[in-house]
Each structure stands twice: as structure tokens, then as C-alpha cells.
Amino acid sequence: MKSALVIGTGLIGTSAALALASRGVLVHLADQDPDQARTAAVLGAGTEEPPEEPVDLVIVAAPPAHVAAALADAMRRGLGRGYLDVASVKGGPRRELEALGLDLTAYIGTHPMSGRERSGPLAATSDLFEGRPWVLTPARDTDTEVLNLALELVSHCRGVPVVMDADAHDRAVALVSHMPHLVSSLVAARLEHAEDTAVRLCGQGIRDVTRIAASDPRMWIDILSANPGPVADLLSEVADDLDETVRALRALQSPDEAKRRKGTDGIHEVLRRGNAGQVRVPGKHGSAPRVYETVALLIDDQPGQLARIFADADMAGVNIEDVRIEHATGQQAGLVQLMVEQKAAPGLSAALRERGWTIRQ
Ligand SMILES: NC(=O)C1=CN([C@@H]2O[C@H](COP(=O)(O)OP(=O)(O)OC[C@H]3O[C@@H](n4cnc5c(N)ncnc54)[C@H](O)[C@@H]3O)[C@@H](O)[C@H]2O)C=CC1
Numbered sequence: 275m276k277s278a279l280v281i282g283t284g285l286i287g288t289s290a291a292l293a294l295a296s297r298g299v300l301v302h303l304a305d306q307d308p309d310q311a312r313t314a315a316v317l318g319a320g321t322e323e324p325p326e327e328p329v330d331l332v333i334v335a336a337p338p339a340h341v342a343a344a345l346a347d348a349m350r351r352g353l354g355r356g357y358l359d360v361a362s363v364k365g366g367p368r369r370e371l372e373a374l375g376l377d378l379t380a381y382i383g384t385h386p387m388s389g390r391e392r393s394g395p396l397a398a399t400s401d402l403f404e405g406r407p408w409v410l411t412p413a414r415d416t417d418t419e420v421l422n423l424a425l426e427l428v429s430h431c432r433g434v435p436v437v438m439d440a441d442a443h444d445r446a447v448a449l450v451s452h453m454p455h456l457v458s459s460l461v462a463a464r465l466e467h468a469e470d471t472a473v474r475l476c477g478q479g480i481r482d483v484t485r486i487a488a489s490d491p492r493m494w495i496d497i498l499s500a501n502p503g504p505v506a507d508l509l510s511e512v513a514d515d516l517d518e519t520v521r522a523l524r525a526l527q528s529p530d531e532a533k534r535r536k537g538t539d540g541i542h543e544v545l546r547r548g549n550a551g552q553v554r555v556p557g558k559h560g561s562a563p564r565v566y567e568t569v570a571l572l573i574d575d576q577p578g579q580l581a582r583i584f585a586d587a588d589m590a591g592v593n594i595e596d597v598r599i600e601h602a603t604g605q606q607a608g609l610v611q612l613m614v615e616q617k618a619a620p621g622l623s624a625a626l627r628e629r630g631w632t633i634r635q
Pocket residue numbers: 281282283284285286287304305306307310335336337338340341344360361362363385386387388389390391392393394395493497
């Protein structure tokens with residue numbers, strides 16, 4: 275691929291553009307809001323100049339409700355050899371395009387399974403898609419050349435291509451993305467009017483559970499509106515589980531020992547099922563989760579501390595597999611947890627201690 279046109283230069287469009295530009299692809303940037311395209315260009319994602327001839331691939335990264343219209347417009351203007359979108363839902367946009375009577379052989383629906391709770395080009399990074407699944411939904415009549423262009427995009431972004439049927443994709447993302455998003459929002463919503471004294475106690479658990487609740491509601495209304503059935507079915511199952519969990523908790527308050535035992539069994543079953551589901555969540559690069567050793571350091575909130583830790587780990591010849599930061603409430607201090615291969619942990623602890631870091635046992 276030599277050239278591409280990204281339409282919609284927000285988080286996803288600019289991240290893909292940055293990755294393509296860094297691999298030498300000439301990227302043109304367009305957005306209905308010219309400020310967004312200008313920002314993406316300033317970040318090095320490409321040029322705001324419109325292409326003079328058809329590009330190899332047109333990438334539509336606008337919100338789901340605008341995808342079909344933006345693709346139809348680009349196709350009618352003959353802006354590219356191939357066309358794809360990255361919307362979080364796949365059945366709806368294809369059906370909308372079919373209803374417009376367009377020839378869809380040069381189009382493929384795709385969805386990178388990677389994102390952030392922030393929007394816009396300033397949140398974009400060229401490595402956003404690295405090691406993450408990127409779903410491709412070719413139809414029977416999709417041109418092989420277009421499928422190859424999509425594969426080339428995924429490869430440039432260092433994603434992992436996964437081929438799926440569009441409707442199967444929508445059911446799958448209802449389970450792993452859309453329903454969890456609403457559950458995250460519902461948990462976070464309990465905090466809206468909570469006492470400050472309670473909120474101050476928030477630890478890493480609630481941070482993990484509520485991270486995606488910070489996302490832009492407008493985008494999520496679009497996503498959920500395009501996949502309401504499968505999400506409602508799953509949430510109704512969650513509601514049944516919630517009812518049972520409440521019953522079990524009420525039983526724990528009973529003076530009757532037999533009822534209390536039933537309550538304990540009920541709660542145990544919820545927690546057991548949670549463990550069984552959690553171990554199925556894939557780890558880094560989509561592989562089975564691995565068990566890493568954690569090396570924990572106390573830091574004070576000074577600029578450059580993380581960079582120094584990474585440089586010191588690098589000098590010790592240790593690859594950091596994952597990192598977590600816990601901020602101490604109300605203090606300029608925090609705890610950095612470095613996840614490393616089990617056999618590398620003792621050496622890393624010793625090396626960091628030697629370089630003056632406070633290692634927490
Ligand atoms: N945010 C996420 O975590 C993920 C989002 N997606 C999908 O990627 C697409 C883009 O999402 P984000 O980058 O997060 O949104 P964003 O809000 O960061 O960017 C969307 C951009 O599209 C522009 N836009 C809106 N309508 C347009 C139109 N008709 N023509 C041209 N530009 C238009 C907006 O001005 C904005 O700059 C959506 O379809 C979303 O479902 C896919 C994977 C992850």
C-alpha cells in the first residue's frame with residue numbers, strides 16, 4: 275500500500291494514520307471538523323491535502339451512525355481502490371450500504387479490538403493496535419485485493435487479523451465490549467452522589483472496573499444503538515444473576531442457619547463462576563494469560579520517575595511485560611508495580627534497590 279485516505283481523524287483514525295505514516299505510506303487526512311484533521315497532521319499522521327488521484331485504501335473512522343454515508347460518498351467520488359471502516363458494529367453499516375444499492379465488492383467491514391476511554395486525535399498513538407485482534411468481515415463477493423489491503427493495514431498497525439461473519443462479530447462484541455461497558459457505567463454511576471468520605475477510599479479494583487465508564491457518551495449511544503438486541507439479551511441475563519445474588523446476600527442476614535448456609539453457597543457460586551470466566555480473558559498479545567512476578571516500587575510524584583525506572587530495568591536486561599500504577603490518595607506518592615518473567619524478578623529487585631529505589635516486599 276502506497277497511499278491511504280483516513281476519513282474521521284479521531285482516536286482510531288489518527289492512530290491508524292500514525293502507524294501507516296511511520297511505515298512510509300502517504301496518508302491523507304479528512305474530517306468533518308477541519309480542526310481534528312489539522313491536529314492529526316500536526317501530530318505527524320499525514321497531510322490535510324486531498325489526494326489528487328485515487329488512493330490505495332480509504333479508511334472510514336467516523337462514528338458508527340455516519341459510517342455508511344461517509345463510505346457511500348467516498349465510493350461515489352471514486353476516492354480509492356479499496357474501502358473499509360473500523361466501526362465497533364459490523365452488521366448495520368453493511369446493511370445500510372446494501373440498501374443504498376452500492377457495489378460492495380471493493381468494501382470490507384473491519385473492527386480493531388483496541389481503544390481507549392479518550393476520544394480525538396490527541397489521544398491517538400501509533401501502537402494502539404499492537405498485538406490486539408483486528409476483526410475483518412469479508413463477504414462472499416469481497417475482492418481478494420481489498421482483503422489483502424485490509425490485511426496490509428492490520429500488519430502495518432501490528433494488529434492480529436481475525437476473520438468473522440459480521441453478525442457473529444456483533445454478538446461477540448456485545449459480550450466482550452458493549453455489555454461490560456454498560457456494567458462499568460452502572461457501577462460508576464453509584465459514585466455520582468456518594469459521600470466524599472467513601473469515594474476517597476477508592477482503590478485499584480474500582481478503578482479497573484470503572485475505567486471505560488469515562489468514555490464519550492455520544493460515541494457509545496451510537497455503538498449501542500447499532501447493537502441493541504444482543505446487548506439487551508446479555509444484560510437481562512446479568513439482571514437475573516443480580517437478582518439471585520441479592521437473594522443470597524439477604525439469606526446471609528437470616529437468623530436461620532440453614533438459610534445462611536444457602537446464602538453462602540449462592541455467593542460462592544457467583545464468585546466461582548467469576549473465577550472461571552476471568553481465566554478465559556486472554557493475556558498480552560491475545561495469548562493465554564501468563565503468570566508474571568510483580569516487583570513493586572514506591573515513588574514520589576516527580577517528573578521522569580517512570581522513565582528512570584524503565585531505563586534502570588533496561589540496564590538490568592529485564593523486559594517489563596506490564597505495568598500498573600497505584601496513586602496514594604491525597605499524597606504526592608504512588609506504587610509502581612512492574613510485571614516481569616518470574617525468573618527475572620529477583621535480579622530486577624536487586625538492580626533497582628542498588629540504584630536507590632525503594633522496593634516494597
Ligand atoms: N473508541 C474506541 O475505543 C474504538 C472505536 N472504534 C470505532 O472507531 C470509530 C471512530 O471512533 P473514535 O476514533 O473513538 O472516535 P473520535 O470521536 O475520537 O473520532 C471520530 C471523528 O470522526 C469525525 N467525524 C464524525 N462524523 C464524520 C463524518 N461524517 N465525516 C468525517 N468525519 C466525521 C469527528 O469529527 C471525529 O474527529 C467509530 O466507528 C468507533 O465505533 C473502534 C474501536 C475502538
